[in-house]
Amino acid sequence: MAEEPIAVELAKKQKEIGVAEFFSRNRHLLGFDNKKKALMTTIKEAVDNSLDACEEASVLPEVSVEVIDMGNDRFRVIVEDNGPGIVKKQIPHIFARLLYGSKFFKLSQSRGQQGIGISASVLYSQLTTGKPAKITSRISPKHPANYYELKIDIQNNRPDIIREEIVEWQKDHGTKVELELEGSYTLGPQSIDAYLKQTAIVNPHVTVIYTNPKAEQIIFPKATDIMPKKPVEIKPHPYGIELGILMDMLKFTEARTLQSFLMNEFSRVGISTAKEICENSALLPNTKPKEITREMAEKLIQGIAKTKIISPPTDCISPIGYELLEKGLKKEVNAEFYTAVTRMPSVYRGNPFIIEAGIAYGGEQNAEETVRLLRFANRVPLLYQQGACAVTKAAIQTDWRSYGLSQSQSSLPAGPCTIVVHICSVWVPFTSESKEAIAHYPEIIKEIKLALQECGRQLGMYIRKKKKVQYESKKRGYIETYIPYIGEALQELLKVKESDRKNVENLLLQILEKTRGELGAVEMENVEYDEEFAKIGKGEEDEETE
Amino acid sequence: MKKQSDVLSGIKDIATGVYNTILKRKQPELKMPLRALANVKYDPKEGYFELLGKMKGRTLTAGTVKTFAQTLKMMSLSKNLVETDDIASKREAYYISKNWGPARFNEQPDSDAVMDDIEAMMMVNREQIGFIPEEKGGEIAGKLIVIDKDRDTGKELRIDCTKFGSGAYSIPISVEDLKFETDAKFILAIETAGMFQRLVKHNYWKKSNCILVSMGGVPTRACRRFIRRLADIKKIPVYVFTDGDPYGFGSIYRTLKAGSGNAAHINKYFCVPQAQFIGITPQDIVDYQLPTHPLKDVDIKKIKDLIKNDPFIKHYRPWQKALEQMAKMKVRAEQQALAKHGLNFVISDYLPKKLADQKSWLP
Numbered sequence: 001m002a003e004e005p006i007a008v009e010l011a012k013k014q015k016e017i018g019v020a021e022f023f024s025r026n027r028h029l030l031g032f033d034n035k036k037k038a039l040m041t042t043i044k045e046a047v048d049n050s051l052d053a054c055e056e057a058s059v060l061p062e063v064s065v066e067v068i069d070m071g072n073d074r075f076r077v078i079v080e081d082n083g084p085g086i087v088k089k090q091i092p093h094i095f096a097r098l099l100y101g102s103k104f105f106k107l108s109q110s111r112g113q114q115g116i117g118i119s120a121s122v123l124y125s126q127l128t129t130g131k132p133a134k135i136t137s138r139i140s141p142k143h144p145a146n147y148y149e150l151k152i153d154i155q156n157n158r159p160d161i162i163r164e165e166i167v168e169w170q171k172d173h174g175t176k177v178e179l180e181l182e183g184s185y186t187l188g189p190q191s192i193d194a195y196l197k198q199t200a201i202v203n204p205h206v207t208v209i210y211t212n213p214k215a216e217q218i219i220f221p222k223a224t225d226i227m228p229k230k231p232v233e234i235k236p237h238p239y240g241i242e243l244g245i246l247m248d249m250l251k252f253t254e255a256r257t258l259q260s261f262l263m264n265e266f267s268r269v270g271i272s273t274a275k276e277i278c279e280n281s282a283l284l285p286n287t288k289p290k291e292i293t294r295e296m297a298e299k300l301i302q303g304i305a306k307t308k309i310i311s312p313p314t315d316c317i318s319p320i321g322y323e324l325l326e327k328g329l330k331k332e333v334n335a336e337f338y339t340a341v342t343r344m345p346s347v348y349r350g351n352p353f354i355i356e357a358g359i360a361y362g363g364e365q366n367a368e369e370t371v372r373l374l375r376f377a378n379r380v381p382l383l384y385q386q387g388a389c390a391v392t393k394a395a396i397q398t399d400w401r402s403y404g405l406s407q408s409q410s411s412l413p414a415g416p417c418t419i420v421v422h423i424c425s426v427w428v429p430f431t432s433e434s435k436e437a438i439a440h441y442p443e444i445i446k447e448i449k450l451a452l453q454e455c456g457r458q459l460g461m462y463i464r465k466k467k468k469v470q471y472e473s474k475k476r477g478y479i480e481t482y483i484p485y486i487g488e489a490l491q492e493l494l495k496v497k498e499s500d501r502k503n504v505e506n507l508l509l510q511i512l513e514k515t516r517g518e519l520g521a522v523e524m525e526n527v528e529y530d531e532e533f534a535k536i537g538k539g540e541e542d543e544e545t546e
Numbered sequence: 547m548k549k550q551s552d553v554l555s556g557i558k559d560i561a562t563g564v565y566n567t568i569l570k571r572k573q574p575e576l577k578m579p580l581r582a583l584a585n586v587k588y589d590p591k592e593g594y595f596e597l598l599g600k601m602k603g604r605t606l607t608a609g610t611v612k613t614f615a616q617t618l619k620m621m622s623l624s625k626n627l628v629e630t631d632d633i634a635s636k637r638e639a640y641y642i643s644k645n646w647g648p649a650r651f652n653e654q655p656d657s658d659a660v661m662d663d664i665e666a667m668m669m670v671n672r673e674q675i676g677f678i679p680e681e682k683g684g685e686i687a688g689k690l691i692v693i694d695k696d697r698d699t700g701k702e703l704r705i706d707c708t709k710f711g712s713g714a715y716s717i718p719i720s721v722e723d724l725k726f727e728t729d730a731k732f733i734l735a736i737e738t739a740g741m742f743q744r745l746v747k748h749n750y751w752k753k754s755n756c757i758l759v760s761m762g763g764v765p766t767r768a769c770r771r772f773i774r775r776l777a778d779i780k781k782i783p784v785y786v787f788t789d790g791d792p793y794g795f796g797s798i799y800r801t802l803k804a805g806s807g808n809a810a811h812i813n814k815y816f817c818v819p820q821a822q823f824i825g826i827t828p829q830d831i832v833d834y835q836l837p838t839h840p841l842k843d844v845d846i847k848k849i850k851d852l853i854k855n856d857p858f859i860k861h862y863r864p865w866q867k868a869l870e871q872m873a874k875m876k877v878r879a880e881q882q883a884l885a886k887h888g889l890n891f892v893i894s895d896y897l898p899k900k901l902a903d904q905k906s907w908l909p
Contacts, residue, residue: 475608482615485649486606489618493561493625507568512608 021154023098023120027127030120031434035073036190037384038124039183041434042077043067043192045117046177047199048380050081051206052110053175057084058227062207067185067192069213074129075183080176085139088146095122095135095177096150096159109231109317109426111380121179123152128182132162136176138169145169185213190383196220197536198374198381201328202320202422203228218536223327228379229318234426235267237312238277238304240350247297250289258292258300259285268310280306314345314352317424320379325358325420333418334529336362336466339458340420343451348443353425355444357451359459362466365416371405373412375438376422382436389437391421394448403456404463419455421448479512550628553675556668557625561618576604576617578667583807588857593819595805595857604663613660615649620660627676633719635678636661666811671767673720683717684769685742685760688751690776693725694718707757712747714760721772728757728780732901733773735759735821737788737798741881741892750893754901757782765802767809770816773802777820784818785901790826790836791878792848795869795908796856799823804858823908824900828872831879834896837886838877849873862909 023030031041047063054061059082068076086094098119122133138145149163169176187193196210200220205227208220236245255261262274269277278285281303283296292300320328322340329338340358347353365372375382375391386392392412400406400413407413429439438444487505490496496504560576567574579585580602586595606614623642627634634642640657643650651657665672672679686692690707692715704727707715718724734756736742742760745751751758757776761769777784786802788794803821805813831838841849849869852859859865872878884892900906 472608479608479611481648482611485615485646486611486618489615489622490561490565492622493557493618494565496565504565504568507571508606511568511571511573512606512611 021157023123027120027124029433030117030124031384031436032120032124035182035184036186038128038181039067039075039077039185040190040192040195040383042121042124042179042181042183043079044195044380045121046077046079046179047196047208048111049118050079050083050175051199051203051379053083054081055227055230056110058230059083060205060207060222060225060227061203062209064209064211065192065196066211067213069185070180073182073184074180075185075213076178076180078176078178080171080174082171082174085143085173085175086137087139091135091137091146091148092150092159092161095119095133095148096152096161098123098152098157109378109424111378118177119152121181122150123154125179125181126151129180131180134178136167136169138171138173141172145171193218193536195381195383197332197533198376198383199379201332202325202376202379202381204324204328220533223331224324228320231318231426232313232316234313234316234352235265237268237347237350237352238262238266238307238309240348241266241301241304243294243297243301246301247292247294250292250297253289255289257285258283258287258289261289267312273307273309277303277307279303311347312350312352314354316426317345317352317354319354319356319424320422322356322358325356325422329358329360329418329420331530332534333360333365334363334531334534335360335365335416335418337459337462339455339462341451341454343447343454346443346447348425348429348441351425351427351429353423353428353444353447355447355451356420356422356424357448357455358420359455360418360420361459361462362416365418367416368414370412370414371417371419374418374420376420377428377430377435377438378424379422380435382438384434385431385436388431390440390445391423391438391448393440394445395419395421395452397445398449398452398456400456403460404467405459417459419452421451423448476513479509483508483512550674553628553668553670554625556670557621557628557675560667561621564618574606574614576614576663576667577601578604578663579669579811581662581666581808581810583855583857586805586807586810586813586857588804588861590861592814593804594813594817595807595810596813597810612649616643616646616651616657616660617663619643619646619649620657621664624664624675624677628674633673633676633678635680637680639677662808669811671812671815673767678719679766683719683721683766684762684772685714685716685739686757686772687714687742687746687760688757689728689730689755690757691727693727695723708751712743714742714746717766717768717772719768721768721775724772724775726776726779728776728782729755730757730780730782731755732782733757733759733777733784734897735761735765735773735784735786735802736881737761737763737794738881741787744889744892748890748893750897753893754897761798761802764797767812767816770802770805770818773821774815774818777818784821785824786821787824787881787897788826789878789880790828790831790872791880792841792845792852792869792872794826795823795865796848796852796859800856800858824906825896826879826881826883827906827908828868828875829906830900831875831877834884834887836879836883838875838879838883841872841876841878845878846873846876864908868908 032038043065050063051061062082064080066078070076095118125133132149132151135148135150136145144166147165147167148161151160151162153160196208200206200208204223207222210218249265253261253265255264258278259274262269262277275285281299283299319342322342326338326340338360343355345352345354373386373392373395375389395412396410405413405415405417423438429441431437431439483505486508487501490504491501564574579597580600585598585600587598589596604610636658637654640651640654643657661672661677664675686707687710688707692705694703694705696703705715739760739762742758745758759773773784786799788798802818805817809816849872853866853869884896
């Protein structure tokens with residue numbers, strides 16, 4: 001019997017890999033590397049979703065987070081918000097289907113981007129405990145509250161509805177997610193407590209009610225009633241578009257000519273720019289988009305590169321603002337000096353972004369250690385992979401020595417200092433799906449450096465002033481030490497009366513005080529500082545590494 | 547030179563100035579000439595370094611308060627010394643400052659510097675304000691009678707410098723009131739004590755009817771003033787005999803003849819413009835085939851510095867030529883190198899020959 005070629009045998013095993021199946025084996029890609037991180041990521045995804053939903057609906061977010069220790073490394077996580085809720089038929093898809101959502105398809109500043117997060121948590125919960133996710137959601141008082149128990153059909157990436165019913169719920173609108181999963185709870189800089197606290201710092205409009213596994217309740221009340229400016233959805237900018245995406249867009253567009261396609265589907269393309277692009281690509285403006293081949297699409301990309309197009313609109317992003325950033329820092333760190341800056345918008349690969357940075361210096365911070373670096377992207381704290389992040393790289397490349405901090409080569413500066421960097425963009429480029437570090441785009445690193453330098457200059461001025469004041473106050477004692485000897489010598493030389501000697505000494509003190517300059521007051525009172533607040537998430541550091 | 551009463555009123559004037567400025571609620575300032583070669587010019591007519599106008603001011607500020615206090619305290623000490631006709635050595639003054647609490651001096655160079663400042667401020671010699679140096683003033687042997695006073699009785703003391711045998715008369719710190727009797731034909735100022743000893747031992751002064759002075763390196767102010775007064779009063783020429791090296795030319799001879807940068811404010815009195823250099827010149831090294839030592843880096847640097855920056859050397863072309871010649875030869879020779887031709891060669895041949903041949907001197 002003639003043997004079949006081996007490839008035929010192999011072909012029997014070759015089949016499509018389900019996306020859910022893929023992630024069930026590669027959970028580290030989504031931030032579920034270990035028990036501790038899994039618990040953290042689950043809460044982060046749920047809270048990010050809640051905040052995005054509330055902001056989209058212009059509701060001041062009020063999020064309750066409850067973590068219950070079930071023993072044996074199992075935890076129940078309940079996250080409940082006052083958001084707009086989810087319509088009944090979408091609930092199973094949003095929670096029990098990977099890569100399903102709205103955020104991926106639009107360019108708008110939001111916390112979530114891909115539509116993986118919460119469904120990945122559901123998947124992880126299911127894999128580690130076998131229990132379904134329990135979802136309750138209501139869209140208005142006129143509508144009932146829907147309750148679902150959901151699992152993911154891993155092979156087909158489809159929701160598996162275990163239970164479905166209408167329930168009584170005291171909330172007018174909102175969503176509640178309940179998951180049970182394997183995890184581990186610790187304190188320290190990468191803890192849930194730290195994450196929620198930092199979230200509160202950069203989201204002053206948010207109220208978070210947190211019940212930790214020790215059943216202690218911590219409330220982070222909102223600091224303002226003003227919602228952040230609502231991010232605007234924008235169309236992609238021609239710069240930075242990739243070939244595959246361009247071809248997809250050409251395939252699905254409703255435009256009938258290349259010119260109208262360019263004008264309708266991209267931002268900053270008017271009639272003259274569209275014509276210029278066509279000319280630079282050697283394509284006719286009335287070509288039908290569906291007839292454009294791969295070769296022609298490639299020409300189009302080259303044509304775009306040759307055309308001068310104004311930068312994308314930047315009103316679509318909403319920074320925290322330097323005042324609120326500084327206020328947040330004051331709440332967290334009891335320092336002597338604070339400064340913060342919001343940069344002008346800039347663009348990387350056609351995506352507008354804004355960098356904000358802040359520094360808290362001195363006070364109760366340790367002067368010997370490396371500075372504390374807090375990173376945020378679209379108002380979400382980044383707790384892991386500091387070393388791989390563009391923020392870290394930019395901070396290392398900044399020359400802090402000229403601003404009064406010590407710094408050895410290719411490392412972060414050392415000193416009693418906390419540095420905050422926030423990047424907001426319609427599309428934050430993370431190095432991986434777990435959204436822990438920002439990719440090293442030169443434009444982004446440059447902007448971060450400029451923001452840090454701006455803060456650094458303020459810091460440098462403060463440190464120099466402080467040194468001067470210390471020097472001056474040293475001198476004050478110095479003056480007082482030697483003036484009596486001038487008085488004594490003059491008395492000996494001129495035989496003046498004792499009262500004259502005293503008079504001369506007093507006058508000398510006045511003269512020298514005047515020439516020495518005022519003993520400037522650098523003490524800064526920090527009324528924002530909240531000791532209890534600052535303590536949250538500190539405590540025992542955990543040994544576990546990333 | 548200024549009298550004692552002038553010195554006292556000078557100190558008072560400065561103190562009053564400071565006092566009144568303070569009463570006007572202004573920062574007092576002490577002004578003094580800048581004492582450095584950069585602030586002197588060589589005046590060939592007068593024959594010494596004269597001060598240019600550059601002044602150094604010490605304004606009372608938070609930074610200068612300590613030195614300011616120390617300067618005034620030192621002035622007070624000086625006033626006290628002058629009033630009681632006492633003296634304090636530089637080192638004693640330093641120890642006296644130990645009573646001034648935190649205003650005391652930590653090191654003697656600090657107190658010496660303040661002393662120099664006061665001296666310059668008042669344009670006087672430090673001896674006049676009651677401070678004396680530690681260094682020895684120089685020694686004399688030969689045809690000279692110095693007339694001094696007995697400290698107790700005030701009677702005249704006649705000191706015959708021919709009668710010290712193999713020893714010598716020491717120049718005192720203050721020479722201003724000394725009188726002289728002599729019929730010597732010239733004064734010979736010698737750099738090293740060794741050469742001085744040789745000439746004394748063989749009664750060279752008797753043979754050539756002269757006065758021998760041992761400077762022992764760079765002549766002190768007292769030594770310079772002694773030679774100057776003696777030469778002026780008795781109108782006798784002064785010849786200088788040093789090692790043949792940049793130090794002998796630029797530091798010893800030049801300071802004796804024209805004064806120093808540091809004492810620029812009083813060079814007028816502490817210089818000997820009539821001095822002439824008889825040896826050892828670079829040409830002597832060639833003519834007498836003297837044993838030599840190679841020049842060190844510091845020597846070459848000193849030669850360059852002299853040619854470039856010293857106002858005295860810059861004025862005299864023959865000196866520049868001699869220094870350039872030495873730089874080219876890259877060697878130096880000591881006075882005692884003459885012993886190569888016999889121990890008494892210096893007396894029997896070298897000095898008579900040199901003194902007779904004015905062309906072999908340097909200005």
